[in-house]
Amino acid sequence: MLLNKNINPLKQHVDTTTEQVILEAAENLFLERGFALTSTTEIARIVGCNQALVHYYYRTKDQLFDAVFEKNAGKFVSSFLQPVEENISFEEKVRKKIETQYDILKANPRLPFLFFNELNTNPGRLKLLKEKTGDLPGLLFSAMESEIRTEIEKGTIRPMTAMDLMLTIFSLNIALFLASPVLKAITGMTEAEFQNLIEGRKRENVTIILKSLRP
Amino acid sequence: MLLNKNINPLKQHVDTTTEQVILEAAENLFLERGFALTSTTEIARIVGCNQALVHYYYRTKDQLFDAVFEKNAGKFVSSFLQPVEENISFEEKVRKKIETQYDILKANPRLPFLFFNELNTNPGRLKLLKEKTGDLPGLLFSAMESEIRTEIEKGTIRPMTAMDLMLTIFSLNIALFLASPVLKAITGMTEAEFQNLIEGRKRENVTIILKSLRP
DNA sequence: TGTATAATTAATTATGTTATTAAATAAAAA
DNA sequence: TTTTTATTTAATAACATAATTAATTATACA
Structure with missing residues (x-):
């Protein structure tokens, strides 16, 4: 994973991929607020990456939610x-x-x-x-x-x-x-x-x- | 109430005001899908009125939800x-x-x-x-x-x-x-x-x- | 009947959101 | 090192939604 800017340093075990980090952030938000009140923009904000990256890995918000x-x-x-x-x-x-x-x-x-x-x-x-x-x-x-x-x-x-x-x-x-x-x-x-x-x-x-x- | 076009004729008791009809439609939708998944546009569609009318009576979606x-x-x-x-x-x-x-x-x-x-x-x-x-x-x-x-x-x-x-x-x-x-x-x-x-x-x-x- | 007021609509603004694309950067492979 | 591939970003299209405004239509009432 290339991404390492705004991320909580505690979370930087060497082998967490960006894909996983996105999934975890998404999971937290979906669990906290449900599907409708969670945006891919907010997921990206929390991960500290560009919003397009969320779609790069999971294509659609639906597919990301499906995974969670x-x-x-x-x-x-x-x-x-x-x-x-x-x-x-x-x-x-x-x-x-x-x-x-x-x-x-x-x-x-x-x-x-x-x-x-x-x-x-x-x-x-x-x-x-x-x-x-x-x-x-x-x-x-x-x-x-x-x-x-x-x-x-x-x-x-x-x-x-x-x-x-x-x-x-x-x-x-x-x-x-x-x-x-x-x-x-x-x-x-x-x-x-x-x-x-x-x-x-x-x-x-x-x-x-x-x-x-x-x- | 002026509105009487697309409304289910069974619902036309003489003294239901448009305001009430809107509230009822909103109530049904909010109960069915919750706040986030309900739009004022859909409320209006169900009532059979213009979307602006929903705001005319309740100003904001929030206030309408509050009432419900x-x-x-x-x-x-x-x-x-x-x-x-x-x-x-x-x-x-x-x-x-x-x-x-x-x-x-x-x-x-x-x-x-x-x-x-x-x-x-x-x-x-x-x-x-x-x-x-x-x-x-x-x-x-x-x-x-x-x-x-x-x-x-x-x-x-x-x-x-x-x-x-x-x-x-x-x-x-x-x-x-x-x-x-x-x-x-x-x-x-x-x-x-x-x-x-x-x-x-x-x-x-x-x-x-x-x-x-x-x- | 004519006028003021209430109810309703059409049109539009502002905003946020999902999703896509093309370009830039980093990593891997040759 | 060069080339290829994977990752990431910036920009933006397409869309839905909430909310506002001005104009129109209906109602009440003088």
């Missing part, structure tokens, strides 16, 4: 599809599922915003997502469905559907991250206090869900 | 602040709180999207919100806090904070509405099936939360 979205949507979707060990109790499986997803979100707190913002505003992206995930969700779903049925018959959990359980896990896990700017603003929490809240909320989500399973 | 956001954020915030009767059990109060909020969201399913999209992308709006709500959230909060403490001391519920309970209610209630486009797309549900899901989810949320309160 693909990568991040992948993380998000995988947070649902992450398999859990087989030889543990149902309760332990559920706990693991919640915690795994929560950890991924904690490490990528803007994921829910990017994901829902884009999929609520761009119908084309929804189609792509469906094509990409294929029938994986369906398979995962019926696997969970049968497992739940077994537990219900054993009397270890109350009657419910796989959809119920999935939605519950998902709802409790994502909402905090979506609401974090609002929450910080109206409560006036410090960043440390908020990190504390995030930490505690993981256990709380597990508690709530495991209790809610009981017959 | 104010109204809708009000609904959303009130879904939290809705008071409940005093002479019922704690459990009944919680149930009522969940259901009241859920009903408001069910009647205004795009509220969470508008609210979070805007507040995640526009820091200025966060400040306004904080100023507007003032210390109402704090008051409500400490009221709930003391009520919860009482219940914990009585041994009727497990230890938890008001923040915990609020976040749980809120998380379970909003997530379904935020996720609805994604959910519909990847499951391929019909609208009827989805309405059914929404219906059942209200009771489910109550069940989950009430169970999760138990010591």
Whole structure:
């Protein structure tokens, strides 16, 4: 990479290419403001390069966003599809599922915003997502469905559907991250206090869900 | 109102002013796509009027959005602040709180999207919100806090904070509405099936939360 | 009816944005 | 070193959008 003028010196590991630097800057901005409110001009400004260079590497803003979205949507979707060990109790499986997803979100707190913002505003992206995930969700779903049925018959959990359980896990896990700017603003929490809240909320989500399973 | 050309004849109740029609069209678009992806030109196109007319009534796109956001954020915030009767059990109060909020969201399913999209992308709006709500959230909060403490001391519920309970209610209630486009797309549900899901989810949320309160 | 006022439009300005092109510069290869 | 290729920039085209202005049309009212 030739570019080395206005760049934060800390970021100058020898083998970051300009292409990567652009992608990272784009990722940060897209995660912060979404597609519509991010311009290729601003990406270039942050990278410290000419705006045409952004297009040189990624041709269009759409393709650049695609690269960012693909990568991040992948993380998000995988947070649902992450398999859990087989030889543990149902309760332990559920706990693991919640915690795994929560950890991924904690490490990528803007994921829910990017994901829902884009999929609520761009119908084309929804189609792509469906094509990409294929029938994986369906398979995962019926696997969970049968497992739940077994537990219900054993009397270890109350009657419910796989959809119920999935939605519950998902709802409790994502909402905090979506609401974090609002929450910080109206409560006036410090960043440390908020990190504390995030930490505690993981256990709380597990508690709530495991209790809610009981017959 | 003079304007009556391209307008859907069903919408021609005698006393809708052009100003109102513009506001309604704007509301629909802002709820559907958010601020950035909505143009005053498109609002005008839908109303069937000249684009300058939108500015004639509302001066700027910002002011028009303000009008829409104010109204809708009000609904959303009130879904939290809705008071409940005093002479019922704690459990009944919680149930009522969940259901009241859920009903408001069910009647205004795009509220969470508008609210979070805007507040995640526009820091200025966060400040306004904080100023507007003032210390109402704090008051409500400490009221709930003391009520919860009482219940914990009585041994009727497990230890938890008001923040915990609020976040749980809120998380379970909003997530379904935020996720609805994604959910519909990847499951391929019909609208009827989805309405059914929404219906059942209200009771489910109550069940989950009430169970999760138990010591 | 005629006049003042309100509502509406056509035309235009100003601005920002994406995308392209041609030229300049740096790196790699010969 | 020279030549070729890759990277980067300056300039600008093409377009959309928000906002303004002056002119036109409709409404109210004297």
